[in-house]
Amino acid sequence: MYRIEKDSIGQKQVPVDAYYGVQALRAAENFPITGQKAHSEQIRALAYIKKACALANCEVGLMDQKICDAIVQACDEIAAGQFHDGFIVDPIQGGAGTSLNMNANEVVANRAIEILGGSKGDYTVVHPNDHVNYGQSTNDVIPTSGKLTVMKLIDKLVAELNYLYDALKAKGDEFDDILKMGRTQMQDAVPIRLGQEFHAYAVAIRRGINRIEKAKESMRTINMGGTAIGTGINADKTYYDRIAPILSEVSGMKVEQAEDLVDSTQNLDAFVEVSGAVKACAVTMSKMANDLRLMSSGPRTGFGEINLPAKQNGSSIMPGKVNPVMPEVVSQVAFNIIGNDVTITMAAEAGQLELNAFEPVVFYCLFQSIDTLANVSHTFVDNCISGITANEERCRELVENSVGIITAICPHVGYQPAADIAKKALRTGESVRSLIIKEGLLTEAELDQIMAPAGMTEPGIAAEELLKK
Secondary structure: OOEEEEEEOEEEEEOOOOOOHHHHHHHHHHHOOOOOOOOOHHHHHHHHHHHHHHHHHHHOOOOOOHHHEEEEHHHHHHHHHHHHOOOOOOOOOOOOHHHHHHHHHHHHHHHHHOOOOOOOOOOOOEEEEEEEEOOHHHHHHHHHHHHHHHHHHHHHHHHHHHHHHHHHHHHHOOOOEEEEEEEEEEEEEEEHHHHHHHHHHHHHHHHHHHHHHHHHHHHHEOOOOOOOOOOHHHHHHHHHHHHHHHHHHHHHOEEEEOOOHHHHHHOHHHHHHHHHHHHHHHHHHHHHHHHHHHHOOOOOOOOOOOOEEEEOOOOOOOOOOOOOHHHHHHHHHHHHHHHHHHHHHHHHHEOOOOOOHHHHEEEEEEEHHHHHHHHHHHHHHHHHHHHOOOHHHHHHHHOOOOOOHHHHHHHHHHHHHHHHHHHHHHHOOOHHHHHHOOOOOHHHHHHHHHHHHHHHOOOOOOHHHHHOO
16 A cells, blocks of 8 residues: 655655655665664654754744644654654765655654644645754754764763773783783883783773763764754744754753854764774774783693683684684774774765765764774673683793893893893793803892882882892
């Protein structure tokens, strides 16, 4: 069963029970790109916007109270998760988001028509453009919906990153007294405590959280009331002044109107800022994942300093092989986020004059980046970080067999003797410790003092008191 709807292109059959209309249907046919639909949080954001606009228009006397009430009820239902299957357009679409905006207008209108006792498609009761979209344009609705969505998604991301921060900090405390070899440029450097490494990871994640929260604040500035190009054409002056406060109240997210709506309609740099902050955190997490893979490598022929939780078989041909799948997935998410950031950057740069037509792909990539980083943070904690154990004896063995400890000994024996010992240790395979004792440079007791974990891993000279003898 179908109903006939028409637009500027012509007439088209629309399923009789569909909440979407002719314009959404055309868009669904024109843009079969990702096979996905609008993000559920963006659908909710659109419902908040349409509700706020109806309330503002009614407040200034530009909308009948009954129509306003029906639109408000429809929007509340959509915000609660109903009728999302009526949003059928692909997130990547031509037209700067007009298809998604009209999809929202049609779903809200048809549900409002039902509420008022009419039949879906009878736009004499409630019209998608004349009522639901009154005083608006795609060009202020869609970017505002993107900003509301980003704020909502960032809240979840920050919660998950805090979860990761807490887990890393706990591991830092757990491993604080375990001495291991530090490395620079993949070569032995000087000793470090395993807990110091994990504490540093936590600090880096905290910095990432702060950067993301700062970028989130740029999402609070919206261009509602600017309509087509920021000049506010067809927006009542009182509506223009009231829309941001009403939207803040409706959405529960504090927003304010941009100082210059032309600028706010033209430019997408705020989304580039958020993407950059998300990317920076993803890069930090991937570097951490690289470290965990190295420290757990082996288990017999690699570093073998830590153990990652075994999560699944690592090979279809090699029995008993277990791979570091959780750090691997963190890096893969980071690679994807980096690619998304490039797309977002190029799309933001490609706008012309009064509008950027490429907002749909910006939102598609940015929403995905935020979602996937949040999701991978959670599983990284549950399936990796929390279950990491340390191989303390292996860590100490590598320290004692490394020439890297000679740096701590250098102040006590002099640079050249220390360098000679290091060369001899590398040439013969003997440990630095045994060579120093054999050549009478230091006693075993003195070496124990110098090689104490705190002395070698904190500012100062290890066992400085020996120098005063």
